[in-house]
Amino acid sequence: MPALVGACCALAGVAAQAACPPSAIGSLERSRSSSDQRSGADRGxxxxxxxxxxxxxxxxxxxxxxxxxxxxxxxxQRALxxxxxxxxxxxxxxxxxxKPLTxxxxxALVARLLSGERAQRLARQNEIACVTPGANAALQPILQVTALxxxxxxxxxxxxxxxIDEMLAVWARNANKPVFALENPAAQLEMLTGxxxxxxxxxxxxxxxxLESGQLRTQLKELADAWARGDLARLSRFPEWCDCMRTPAEQRLMKRLLDDRNPILAAGITRMHEGGQRVFAAVGALHMIGAQGLPTLLAAQGFTVSEVLPGERGTLPATAEEPEAEAAAAPPVRSARA
Known part of the structure; x- marks a missing residue:
């Protein structure tokens, strides 16, 4: 399920309760003195x-x-x-x-899909996650779960x-750079539901x-740690260790979320580049792996594709047009986004 997280990030509505995990703002306050946050480090x-x-x-x-x-x-920063x-x-x-996601x-659809035992399981997970009762009850059923x-x-x-996508969007807007979407939420929702x-x-x-087994938490941590290390080899073996492609339904979902979307993403990047723009395309790391990964698809469309991170860490030359590093200051944090 880690591939679903992108769809949920705008939907999380979290109540602040003593027994709940620390809030994002609390986590940010605790890291204020971190030299890593002050200086920034290359990841991904x-x-x-x-x-x-x-x-x-x-x-x-x-x-x-x-x-x-x-x-x-x-x-x-320099590439941006x-x-x-x-x-x-x-x-x-x-x-x-x-709007399609919110x-x-x-x-009637909610009643059909979220009733009986399934509704009880969802309510329990909302309680564990400290989500305000009823906060997501009007959403599409699949989104009520992916929000968790x-x-x-x-x-x-x-x-x-x-x-990371949100951080980059704030950075771009602070630097007066336009932000474009390669997809639309309606298409993403259809991919989720099949x-x-x-x-x-x-x-x-x-x-x-x-969620109930704790497997998702383990997957997310492993995925995040591999991303932070720039461990492409580990990410490329994601289908082997994620334990998330056991059933035909899970396999169909991963195909829809990754392989089926990659040609669309590649076409959008190519269109922007061929239109004369130097584009910084930021897409989930799992879209980079395998024979249908974006580096491979873009190479097939005539691009010369060269690895920079983790291979050439810190080697990009500065240019006169590059904005000051302060433009990349930490974005404001919101406890709920919709």
Whole structure:
């Protein structure tokens, strides 16, 4: 289920209670003195992609983060400074675009999919996650569950509020760079549900299983740690260790969320680059792996693709047009985003 976290990050509504995991703001306050946060450190996966005499960038992200990760490292800052625009999977700060994820679901659909034992299981997980009762009750059923997946990592210091994509969006806007979406939330929602109630029910049950067993928390921590190390080899073996592709329904979901979306993402990046923009494309790190990964697809479309992180850490030259590093200051934190 880690691949679902991107869809949930704009939906988490968390109540502050004594028995709950620390809030994002509390986590940020505790890390204020961290030299890592002050200086920034290079993390993640970065490729230089070149075509037609222009250089763009492909950055593998995660949709959760820790407070010390709020400031980009020097190599990422320089690549951002040498770009004309930021491209994300979706822009969660665009209310019009996000409407399909936040508008009320059909009550009859909610009643059919979230009743009986399944409704009791969901209520229990909401209670454990300290979600205000009823806060997400109007959402599409699959989104009520995926909203919880983004909260499972808080005990390990991982928060949707500190998602790398969100940090980059704030950085770009502070630097007066436009932010573009490569996809739309309506298409992402259809990928989650598979276009059928039967498929949506199967995904709900699978997510609840992973939440109840603690498996999801383990997956998120392992994924975040591998990302922070820039461990492409470990990320490339994700299907082997995630224990998240056991059933046909889980396998279909992963195909929809990764392989089926990658050509769309690659086409959007190519379109922006060929339109004359030097684009910094920030997409979930799991979209970078395998024969259908974005580096491979972009190479097939004529780009020269070169690894920068972790291989060339800290080696990008500065340019006269590069903005001051202060533009990458930590973004404001909100306890709930919608």
């Amino acid at each position: 996966l970065l490729w230089r992609i070149e075509k037609d005499g222009r250089t763009s960038w492909l950055y593998g992200t995660i949709h959760l983060g820790r407070a010390p990760w709020l400031r980009p490292g020097p190599t990422v 400074g040498q770009s004309d625009a930021l491209a994300l999977e979706i822009d969660v700060r665009d209310p019009a675009a996000m 508008q009320p679901a059909d009550p 997946t983004g909260l499972a990592g808080r005990a390990d210091g991982l928060y949707p509020d500190f998602g 276009g059928s109630e039967e498929e949506e029910a199967a995904q709900i049950d699978s997510a609840l299983d992973e």
